[in-house]
Amino acid sequence: MAARDIEYFDNVEDLDNESKYLVHKAKEATANSYSPYSKFQVGSALILEDGTVVSGANQENASYPLCMCAERVALYAAASQYPQKKISKIAVVAHKRNHKELTPATSCGACAQVMLEFETRQKTPIQVVMFGPKDKWMKCARVALLLPFGFDKNSLG
Ligand code: THU
Numbered sequence: 001m002a003a004r005d006i007e008y009f010d011n012v013e014d015l016d017n018e019s020k021y022l023v024h025k026a027k028e029a030t031a032n033s034y035s036p037y038s039k040f041q042v043g044s045a046l047i048l049e050d051g052t053v054v055s056g057a058n059q060e061n062a063s064y065p066l067c068m069c070a071e072r073v074a075l076y077a078a079a080s081q082y083p084q085k086k087i088s089k090i091a092v093v094a095h096k097r098n099h100k101e102l103t104p105a106t107s108c109g110a111c112a113q114v115m116l117e118f119e120t121r122q123k124t125p126i127q128v129v130m131f132g133p134k135d136k137w138m139k140c141a142r143v144a145l146l147l148p149f150g151f152d153k154n155s156l157g
Helices: 017-032 070-081 109-122
Strands: 006-009 040-048 053-057 087-096 127-132 136-140
Touching (some): 017 040, 017 127, 070 087
Parallel strands (some): 087 127
Antiparallel strands (some): 006 136, 040 087, 127 136
């Protein structure tokens, strides 16, 4: 794996400007989290090739398996509203309810799988920015790095 495939930063200020902006929008989106069960507020913001930003927050349900992650809310909103535009980058952040400071949270496997489908479909990489373990900001050059053995349409024949 090349050194620049996944970059780690101690401070959010060390990220590039676009990533910082997406982190800011993702933080804003946490305010729209509906998470009465987990009390874990997640926000995601992605940027399209033309600079349009689409955000999402996790939406929970009393029937727990129906809960939807922030990343997939943002991704499916983008696909529904801007189907022709490629996604360049997605950021995700999380904090516990009534806590201002972010808590490390990397995207779940289901979201990585969905991101992978978007990346494969558009044939260009999607960068992923997350606040990861040990309080390090992570910038991944493409989704495939998060899920090297993801399922894809080739298996379907
Ligand atoms: N969650 C996300 O929004 N994104 C992830 O990648 C992992 C988990 C949400 C789902 C649920 O509402 C809450 O966090 C606790 O799992």
